[in-house]
Amino acid sequence: MPLFLRPIFYLYGYGLAALLFFVLFVLRVTIKVEITGRDNLKKYPNHIFCQWHNVIPLSFLNAVPSIPASLDKSSHIFMQHPSWYMKPIHVLLGWMGVERIILGSTGHSGREAAEEVVKYLRKGYSTVLIPDGPHGPPFVLKKGILHMSLQSGVPIVAIQLSASKCFELKTWDRKRLPYPFAKIRMEIGDPIRITEDTFDEAHSLIRTKLG
Secondary structure, eight states: OOGGGHHHHHHHHHHHHHHHHHHHHHHHHHOEEEEEOGGGGGSSSOOEEEOOGGGHHHHHHHHTTOHHHHTTOSOEEEEEOOOGGGHHHHHHHHHTTEEEEEEOBTTBBHHHHHHHHHHHHHTTOBEEEOTTTTTOOTTOOOTHHHHHHHHHOOOEEEEEEEESSEEEOSSTTOOEEEOTTOEEEEEEOOOBOOOTTTHHHHHHHHHHHHO
C-alpha cells in the first residue's frame, strides 16, 4: 500500500471498528442472551468452534465485549479473509480478545493459514471457524475444518445461534440481524473428536448439529 494511503486506511480500519464496537455494545445492553450446553466445554481445554456464516452478527452480539469469556476462556486465534475491506473486523476481533489474526481463506493462501492455525491449536489455543465462508455456498460444510481438527487433535464444537426477532439481508448467506430487545439463543454442542475412522461420520454429524 502506498505510504500516502496508509493514514486513510488506518482511519477506516480503526474508525469503523470503533463504531461497530459501540453499536454492538449498545445493542447488547438491550438484548437478552440464553446459552445452553456450556458444560460441554469442560471436557477439553481448547476447541475448534464452528457456526454458519449467516449468524455472524448474532455471534458478535453474544460475545461482546470478550470472545474468550463467552466461550471457553482460553487464548484464541482466528483465521480471517485477507482483503483490505476486512480491516475493521480484524481490529474489532483484537479488541474483543482474539490474540492473533492469521490472514488467509479459501482461494487466498487458505492452506498456509490453516497450517499456521493448527500450530497454535496444538499449543492450547482455541479458534472459531466459518465452514461455509467466506463466499459460500451457504450451509455447505467444507472439509478443511475436519482436517484441521484431525491434524491438531482439538475437537470441533458446533454452535447454533438464533434470534426471537431478526431480519435477513439479501446476501448470499442470508445474514441475520437481530432487532433491539430480541432474545438470542446459543446452543453449544458436544465436542467431536475427529479420527481417520470417523471422518465421514463426523462430517455428517457436525452438519446436523449446525442446523
